[in-house]
Amino acid sequence: MLCAISGEVPEEPVVSKKTGTVFEKRLVEKFVEESGKDPVTGEEMDLEDLLPIKTARVVRPRPPTLTSIPALLSTFQNEWDALALETYKLKQQLAQTREELATALYQHDAAVRVIARLSKERDEARDALSKITVSAGAAANGDAMAVDNEALPEELAAKVDETHQTLSKSRKKRPVPEGWATSEDVASFDKVVSESVPVPQASSVDVEAGYAAISGLKGDVAIFSVESGQVERSLQVDEPVTDTLWVGADVVFATSKGSVKVFRGGSQVASFSEHAGAATALALHPGGEIIASVGTDKSFVFYDLASLKRVTRVYTESSLTTCAFHPDGHLFAAGTTSGDIKLFMTKTGEEAASFSLGAPLQAFVFSENGYWIAATAKGQTTVTIFDLRKEGDAATAKILDIGSSVQSLAWDYSGQFLATAGPTGLTVQQYAKSSKSWTEPLRNGTPAVAVKWGEAAKKLVAVNSDGVVSILGPKEP
Template identity: 65%
Template sequence: MLCALSGEVPEEPVVSRKTGTVFEKRLILKYIQENGKEPGTDEELDPEDLLDVKTSRVVRPRPPNFTSLPSLLKAFQDEWDALVLDAYNTREQLARTREELATALYQHDAAVRVIARLTKERDEARDALSKVTVAPSAGAASNGDAMAVDNEALPDALAEHVTEVQQQLTQRRREKRPAPEGWASPDEVSAFQKASYSDLSVSQASSLDVESDYAAIGGLDGKVDIYAIGANNVERSLDIGEPVTSTVWTGSKVILGTSKGTVKVFDNGSETASFQVHAGAVTGLAVHPGGRLLASVGVDKSFVFYDLETLQRVSHGYTDSALTACAFHPDGHFFAAGTQSGDIKIFQTADGQQMVSFHLGVPVQALVFSENGYWFAASGKGQQTVTIFDLRKEGAAALVKELETGDAQSLAWDRTGQYLATVGSTGVTVQLYLKKAKAWSEPLRTSVPGTAIAWGAEAKSLVTVNKEGVVSVLKA
């Protein structure tokens, strides 16, 4: 009897109950431990299925071919020949494997080089595009020199609209109106705590905006949830199909910017317009105080204005750096854009011309204007502070205050200009400016982390969302 695994006479033979095959016991037990099946079949085999075979304990004589020196030499020669042939086959397989590996590495290296070249050409093309604008006349470039042309201005009707809104809002501000009746007091804000929270269908939440008692929350998974703040539930979900990077809500319109450069307008849950103007991700959206103009900025170094009544693009401007955030002045006559290079550029809304630039020093992460009309707040990537700038001043004199807020990924100033809310990985803070005392204080600091924040009605609540898609409402 020979073992079915080794082909040798077994020292401790066993036989399978299922197939009657003879095995060496130690070999078949190792095979069962590793595979759980009988060799050569798909049937399961357990050690209990093996029967010991009783054999006589007689010393086996040596085979006749190992009883003389010539026979032993012949056996050794055969073994050596087998080893030489096996080594040759192994070297041959190794050579083939090396050739295949070299070919695969060459193809991978070539693919990486092609991707790198195409990426470089794309970046160069975007950079060139960001610096080129349309000449006002054909004769202006007749000398063959590079053209330097102004940004596009708004159509006359929209420019007049911007001027009218500015005059109305500036006049109201000059009246020095007190805070509206019923507005949250500092004591109420200091008593804020997490009153409710809810899990959203949105994952990797990136942006948030509040309108009345509802919040629109967009995520990088391409979904948007409409969350009812009072009822603490999601009333509607929209599938955008592209990662959402920015969200604003004005009237009945929810407007979304995506990582693919698309700006989508939804009215009462239905898509009414889609713009593909940016050559890269949209990084910020802002609505003009008059409610008619929409602005978007992107990594392609451009800002675009849209008419929300006609749903048309109305102007396009370029800067010298990728744009990361934007905001309209409370009167609407200025438009601010934060850059990757650490500057905040202020443009005239009507003609798109740059008026002044403020230096933050790091890539701008969030940007928001105060209702007082001359302050704006900005936070930078990696900073633990929020910087307050004064529009009326330039250079170092423009820096009003640096607030120790911790990481601030999103900012929200209430409509009275008293409270500045911040949120980031370190939690939520509210910074209070008392105009009479001309001093800052911090009535609230919590450990609720988030990526976006917005004030609720009458500043009596704060709505924040974290990157895991959990929306929280803070109130007294």
């Protein structure tokens, strides 16, 4: 009898009641205590399953065969042969693994190269598309070149007409709202809040219902409470944000990747990729049902907020930098890199008028009086007021000298106060209808890249490129 564990003749043999296997007592007891299983079958076992085998103590077992030198040499030879065979198999496996690894690395490198090539081709295609002049004059046979311009669907067109009729009737006789800021209030503005928000390279701000949405070129967004002066929530757009727009409780972002993203309750609910280049600006129709985006691909796009779908695309002759709807909603304006403000019919996309600044548009904004546009071009230190009722040189109603570069404009709801923002500070220009004259009630040295009016024009909300939010308002005594 030989022990199933050691292969030697046991000194104290025991046998398993379950399998009938013989073991050396001390070896099998140690194994069972450690694992609780049969060493051979792996079944559950305890010490009570082992029965001792009684042998005559006077009869000594024969000595093992490995006590002789020839037997030892034979055993060593067998073990060496087994070791050599195992080493050979391991070398084979190592060579096979190296070949598989080399193949995987080659495939990965090829995939990276293909992705890089496709990305380059995509960027080149976008760049080429953005440089196409869609109105290249007449073709050889005298026919105009066709582009896929689209008019608004009938249902939305009817809502545009309805909004226009409602707002235009009440605009002329509309008084300044009760409790609105006065010239004295604006003149007393000073910095009451200066708070840094987690938005590096801040680029835009929009204010709605006491909350400012501040966005940056790193894709970060902070929802800032104007009342408490603190960040209420942070969002991540994951693309450089070029413009921000509140639409009720939703917030919409335009990105340099050509996307327009809609967030609701802190989560993205829609994303459009209609522009071949960067989407540079956003605008909300006064009816509240259409948003617009413009881009470097020379197109503007309208989206239906109810269905979250694109409903109109119109191509122009130049890359577009900024945009806005007329307060009555029947006109849509877009600023171009060629220095023009182009006005289009909202329903059809047909060009209705054009005003020139002579340099790429930086910002423009409609006045609530319905017939003025304030505009500034990149690098300019002046703001030009255009009158929509006139044409040519006569359309230039006023040129306001701000004295430093202007990056952002904001007209209040009453049409009295025009705020400007730039690297050297903020100003407020006021138009007095009674005297038909302009004054400057406020000049403040707070640098900003974007500015918006707060509720009732009682506050100005500005943000600079470092992500510092400044709120200007009357200081409490």
